[in-house]
Amino acid sequence: MGETAINFAEKFAKFSEQWSPKIIAQMNDYHFKIVKIQGEFVWHQHAETDEVFIVMDGELTIHLRDGDVTLKAVRCTPSPAVSSTSRRRRASAA
Amino acid sequence: MGETAINFAEKFAKFSEQWSPKIIAQMNDYHFKIVKIQGEFVWHQHAETDEVFIVMDGELTIHLRDGDVTLKAVRCTPSPAVSSTSRRRRASAA
Numbered sequence: 532m533g534e535t536a537i538n539f540a541e542k543f544a545k546f547s548e549q550w551s552p553k554i555i556a557q558m559n560d561y562h563f564k565i566v567k568i569q570g571e572f573v574w575h576q577h578a579e580t581d582e583v584f585i586v587m588d589g590e591l592t593i594h595l596r597d598g599d600v601t602l603k604a605v606r607c608t609p610s611p612a613v614s615s616t617s618r619r620r621r622a623s624a625a
Numbered sequence: 626m627g628e629t630a631i632n633f634a635e636k637f638a639k640f641s642e643q644w645s646p647k648i649i650a651q652m653n654d655y656h657f658k659i660v661k662i663q664g665e666f667v668w669h670q671h672a673e674t675d676e677v678f679i680v681m682d683g684e685l686t687i688h689l690r691d692g693d694v695t696l697k698a699v700r701c702t703p704s705p706a707v708s709s710t711s712r713r714r715r716a717s718a719a
Binding site for chain 2: 534535536556557558559561563580581582583593595597600601602603
């Protein structure tokens, strides 16, 4: 998807259905997906890869075989931007 | 690093030096790092891999050969949690 700024809030505003992940960026052969969820999801297994979850709003409890992990998020509209980039670059920050 | 909840705010509070990335999670052979930056960084090149930047606070401009990309973040304390997990699990969200 190249080197573009991606606004989470804009992406989340584009859909309302739950449990329907949307790909918003790619890094090498990994996808970044956003999803809206509420309620319970079925037990499932991912033997082939790790996954990482970042909670942007609300709370997520993942029931693992070894116990529960609860992830909490900030109480404000999430809109950090994400950019997938490679190649030559220079950064400035303020 | 297994299936644990990671609090960004706590991790950011543990250091103050700039341009010194800290690894906070791993997914397969990828690292998740946090960093505090201000000012300009030198031109450099990453031919071997893509990288993704998520701005948690402030603003970041990346100067690419094809033009600039500016990433902005929310104006509040960032504290979404990240969890690296694999294997069997079930999720509940509210």
